[in-house]
Amino acid sequence: LNEMIEFPNGVFGLALNLEETEVGAILLAEATKVSEGDEVKTTGKLLQVPVGKALLGRVVNTLGQPLDGKGKIKTDSFYPLEKIAPGVIKRRGVSQPVQTGIMAIDAMIPIGRGQRELIIGDRATGKTTIAMDTIISQARLNKAAEDANDKDYRPLYSIYVAVGQKNSNVARALDVLEREGAMPYTTIISAPASDSATNQYLAPFAGAAMGEWFMDNGMDALIIYDDLSKHAVAYRQVSLVLKRPSGREAYPGDVFYLHSRLLERSARVTEEFGGGSLTALPIIETQAGDVSAYIPTNVISITDGQIYLETDLFYQGVRPAISVGLSVSRVGSAAQIKAIKQVAGKVKLDLAQFRELAAFAQFGSDLDAATKARLDRGQRIVELFKQKQYNPIPVEEQVAVMWAMQNGYLDPVPVDRVKEFQSKLQDYLETRKEGLLRSIREKKQLDEDLEAQLKATLDEFKTTWQ
Incomplete structure (x- = not known):
């Protein structure tokens, strides 16, 4: 099973069904090159893809062949597409953060290195944008560490x-x-809609193999599967052509195993086995917000949490359109830096209460002072968490901005000027308070001295901002 078989004209196939009198295989090239009566040979090899740092900066197809016209990929390392996921003994807990640069995620739904966090939502709600922002945020951190010659920083390489x-x-x-x-x-591994179902089915496994090379060699990688709904459809096509019995929604019976064996390959392994990690951000597209459909429930149950994007919020202009109540990160809080925990502890609760109160506040005009204050604070939090795409915010600036909100500096600011206050504050910190930002970045927690510096900085900034 999964052995490569060779046809004439240099065409290869992959044996997926082994029966008494016949073998069911899928072709890895154009079907026009194969005809009835051709002699087929076994190769005794599994399907492999090239791996290594030579693939960085490249766009390749499912088999690792370049699509960007930049010449051959020079690497001697190859990994099989299918590999058994690391066992319990090989794994260790998630404790280092993946900084997405998206405030709402880093504060409330933190992601750790080695975690699998699902991004789920209807079409055109900004799922790919979150993934892109994460890649950009990490690339900036990698570059900054390189420029500063920081030997302690572990770069995070991305596979899309x-x-x-x-x-x-x-x-x-x-x-x-x-x-x-x-x-x-x-x-980037591309298996577009115009590609064969075979290539679309194999692409995520090729990506996982490339990511595993980094993990096995003591490095950290991030892989984004965009998206696993289309992957399941491609696998359904392959299975139906191979005449495998179909089940619910015509998917084959092992569609759960398809995704579980793929996502289980993401892990953080112990020092003994390289000490690297592979973080997965699978994306699932829902139909009309139905999270309880077959594939979404499968992937939700496999992953360590999900970021749920709501169409209604998206159209209200809340972008990223993250639903705080339905989003969760099961292991990420262990990876959050202490400074963020200190300033974001109450934010999720405040926001969830605000959403609840806002629904009731529509009906009654007479609200007591406490409820009104909570609604005001909630509106400002919502504004603060709105973010332009491809504009990740460094974690030390997130800490400063959220500290300002937690300590009431945003309360007198009109709601429609919150974003302006935030961007001016960030500019002010970057131009005049670089030392403070560096201290937050290095200490990773707020002590009395840093809090005093933040207070002095914000008091100073308040006088200049109008």
Whole structure:
């Protein structure tokens, strides 16, 4: 099973069904090159893809062949597409953060290195944008550490797997990553909608193999599967052609195993086995917000949490349109830096209460002072968490801005000027208080001295801001 078989004309296939009198295989090339009566040989090999740092900055297909016209990929290392996931003994707890640069996520739904965090929502709600922002944020951190010659910082390399996307979408993603300087740390694997179902089915496994190379060699990698709904559809196509019995929604019976064996390959392994990690951000597209459909429930149950994006919030202009009540990170809080925990502890509760109160406040005009204050604070939090795409915020600036909110500096600011206050504060910190930002970044927690500095800085800033 999963052995490569060879046809004449240099065409290869993959044996997926072994029966008494016949073998069911899928082709890895054009079907037109194969005809009845051709002699087929076994190769005794499993399907492999090239791996290593030579793939960074490149756009490749499912088999690791370049699509960007930049010449051959020079690497001697190959990994099999299918590999058994690390066992319990090999794994260790998630304790280092993946800083997405998106305030709402880093504060309330933190992601750790080695975690699997699902991004789920209807079409056009900003799922890919969250993934892109994360890649850009990490690339900036990698570059800053390189420039500062910081030997302690562990860079995070990214792999973006586009399954069943339009070619124009993949080109747009490439353009954004090149423009933002993230491509030197990123590999794009493209299996577009025009590609065969075989390639779309195999692409995420190729990405996982490339990511595992980093993990096995003591490095950290991030892989984005965009998206697993289309991956399941491609696998359904392959299975139906192979005449495997179909189950619910015509998916084959092992569609859960398809995704579980893929996502279980993401882990943080112990020093003994390299000490690296592979973080996965799978994306699932829902239909009309139905999270209880077959594939969404499967992937929710496999992952360590989900970021749920709501269409209603998106159209209200709350972007990223994260639903705080339905989003959760099961292991990420262990990876959050202490400074963020100190300033963001109450934010999630405040926001959830605000959403609840806002629904009731529509009906009654007479609100007591405490409720009114809570609604005012909630509106400001919502404004604060709105963010332009491809504009990740460094973690030390997030800490400063949220400290200002927690300590009432935003309360006198009109709601429609909160974003202006925030951007001016960030500019002020970057230009005049670089030392303070550096201290927060290095200490990773707020002590009395840093809090006093923050207070003095904000008092000073308040006098200049009008």
